[in-house]
Amino acid sequence: MYYVYSAVFMPRDDGGYIAKVPDVPGCVSGGRDLIESMKMIKDALCGCLCVLEDEGETPLSPTPPNNFNLNPGEFAAIIDADTGKYRAQYDSPAIHKELQAAE
Numbered sequence: 730m731y732y733v734y735s736a737v738f739m740p741r742d743d744g745g746y747i748a749k750v751p752d753v754p755g756c757v758s759g760g761r762d763l764i765e766s767m768k769m770i771k772d773a774l775c776g777c778l779c780v781l782e783d784e785g786e787t788p789l790s791p792t793p794p795n796n797f798n799l800n801p802g803e804f805a806a807i808i809d810a811d812t813g814k815y816r817a818q819y820d821s822p823a824i825h826k827e828l829q830a831a832e
Contacts, residue, residue, distance in 0.1 A: 732778055735794040736770045736808045738763070750808065751797070752789045753777045771808050775815035782812060 734753060738746045746763060748770035750756040758773040760766035781788050794805035 730778075730782070730812050732774075732788065732791075732810045732812070734774060734791040734808055734810070735797070735805045736767075736774070737797055737799065737803060737805050738766060738770075739800070740802045748773075750774050750777070752791050753781075767806070767808070771810060774808055774810045775812055778810055779812050779815060779820075 734750050736748050736750050738748045740746055741759070743761075745759060745761045746766035747757065747759040748766050749758075750770065750773075753774060754777075756770070756773050756777040758766070758769040760769045778788060794807060797805050799805065
């Protein structure tokens, strides 16, 4: 499925960002800079939404980015997630075999 959510980015002292998707519980990530943070939160969002799909749960509706009360330096951005593409890339028999071997 294809989803669109808002992510909130909070600057860190070292120049990186912590990012979270408030409408998807537990969806938090971060990176050394803005580009890495955006890539990481998109990956985290796809993973969290796949879990919700697998558990038969309906994700919360997304909050528009201008509806958040943000602290100075924070900003909200729209992040998209395509769980079908994500599963095609990461949900392969080879990966399952690697994960089972690691256990």
